[in-house]
Amino acid sequence: MVDIREVPEADIDRALELAYLVFNDRPEKEGRERHHALLVRCSRIGAYDGDTLVGFMAAHDFRLSVPGADLPCPGLTFVSVAPTHRRRGVLTALMAEQLRRASAFGSPLAALWASEAAIYGRFGYGGATTGVTIEIDSTRPLPLRIAPDRRPLRLVAPDEALAVIGPFHEAARAGRAGRPTRSPERWSQEWLSEQDEEDEELSPPRIIVLGEPGEPIAGYVLYRTKPEDDNGPVRTPGLVRVEELEADTPAVAAALWECLAALDLTGRVTAWGRPADDPLLHFAADRDQVRVTAQFPALWLRLVDVRAALTGRSWAAPVELVLELTDVRLPANAGRFRLKAGPGGAAYEPARAAPDLALDVRELAACYLGGTRVVELVAAGLVAEHTPGAAAALDAALRTDLLPHTSDEF
Numbered sequence: 483m484v485d486i487r488e489v490p491e492a493d494i495d496r497a498l499e500l501a502y503l504v505f506n507d508r509p510e511k512e513g514r515e516r517h518h519a520l521l522v523r524c525s526r527i528g529a530y531d532g533d534t535l536v537g538f539m540a541a542h543d544f545r546l547s548v549p550g551a552d553l554p555c556p557g558l559t560f561v562s563v564a565p566t567h568r569r570r571g572v573l574t575a576l577m578a579e580q581l582r583r584a585s586a587f588g589s590p591l592a593a594l595w596a597s598e599a600a601i602y603g604r605f606g607y608g609g610a611t612t613g614v615t616i617e618i619d620s621t622r623p624l625p626l627r628i629a630p631d632r633r634p635l636r637l638v639a640p641d642e643a644l645a646v647i648g649p650f651h652e653a654a655r656a657g658r659a660g661r662p663t664r665s666p667e668r669w670s671q672e673w674l675s676e677q678d679e680e681d682e683e684l685s686p687p688r689i690i691v692l693g694e695p696g697e698p699i700a701g702y703v704l705y706r707t708k709p710e711d712d713n714g715p716v717r718t719p720g721l722v723r724v725e726e727l728e729a730d731t732p733a734v735a736a737a738l739w740e741c742l743a744a745l746d747l748t749g750r751v752t753a754w755g756r757p758a759d760d761p762l763l764h765f766a767a768d769r770d771q772v773r774v775t776a777q778f779p780a781l782w783l784r785l786v787d788v789r790a791a792l793t794g795r796s797w798a799a800p801v802e803l804v805l806e807l808t809d810v811r812l813p814a815n816a817g818r819f820r821l822k823a824g825p826g827g828a829a830y831e832p833a834r835a836a837p838d839l840a841l842d843v844r845e846l847a848a849c850y851l852g853g854t855r856v857v858e859l860v861a862a863g864l865v866a867e868h869t870p871g872a873a874a875a876l877d878a879a880l881r882t883d884l885l886p887h888t889s890d891e892f
Contacts, residue, residue: 550796719749
């Protein structure tokens with residue numbers, strides 16, 4: 483029988499050793515120090531078998547952008563169970579304690595990135611955002627169907643970047659659901675770190691911003707480069723790896739992508755974790771040159787307090803439905819409820835009427851940010867529609883202008 487309790491700061495190195503064992507990892511000294519500093523800032527739960535730490539889970543203290551609001555949302559990370567203690571209920575106990583704490587602290591949501599997609603659905607998490615990887619053949623100029631913004635582009639030094647791009651990122655975060663807050667420490671240790679944690683051949687971060695000097699910037703791109711490799715049997719052209727690109731308008735985005743594709747001594751631009759509705763995919767003139775090479779579920783979301791989550795976001799259209807919700811992990815969420823929502827707000831109260839839709843909290847979480855359509859889950863047999871048109875009505879109310887998205891992997 484394991485004991486679930488707080489992991490003291492003195493046990494952080496033990497927790498890291500467990501995580502490295504589970505994830506088959508062995509970071510260098512700098513990486514270990516960065517992970518240690520990260521876990522000092524996180525809340526930490528451990529599963530102890532006697533004095534041995536056999537399970538671990540940490541959580542960032544995030545707020546998450548949702549339609550029309552910003553809600554508390556712990557971000558789970560470093561979830562690990564020792565190979566000697568798998569299939570013995572350790573993860574279930576850790577998840578139960580994390581959900582209990584999130585509820586006690588008044589967090590209506592929780593989120594994570596899944597290392598294995600098959601695990602977290604049984605704990606009520608649903609894939610709420612989608613990321614795509616875009617690759618550009620930059621051995622030739624990038625033709626565009628719109629005119630790029632011709633205001634000046636300029637480089638910003640990494641040690642000055644946070645003051646310049648941080649406020650822009652925070653403002654942009656409010657315009658698209660699914661994006662967690664970033665602390666100065668996360669900016670400096672992850673996005674602006676001198677060396678990339680996974681590929682030491684990549685350059686330090688480069689930051690280009692667009693805008694007239696002395697005026698607020700209209701967009702930025704953060705990227706790293708790797709030189710050409712012609713030593714092997716196949717020549718690999720120089721690489722530009724886009725970490726993040728934010729723009730006020732499509733014309734600003736066009737200027738930044740055009741700049742990236744024209745960088746000297748490179749022939750390939752890759753951008754991991756872009757939104758599935760990235761405007762580049764429409765204004766690029768040659769889609770053979772700009773390709774989506776991967777698509778994947780990104781942020782997984784859990785509705786800890788369904789009522790607080792539904793009444794805490796904005797709604798695009800009026801809807802009134804009775805939902806029959808199942809939640810085996812948090813029974814307080816389960817039951818039959820009337821959702822009455824619209825541009826003026828929402829109410830969510832117990833109901834006795836026959837349900838219009840029946841679904842699990844996992845499916846509601848997947849649809850909550852507007853990234854998954856309820857009608858698709860009805861078609862997949864995961865949601866039962868008892869009243870024709872109910873799923874489409876809920877989709878219309880959940881709709882957002884932009885798809886939810888984040889590239890903040892944690």
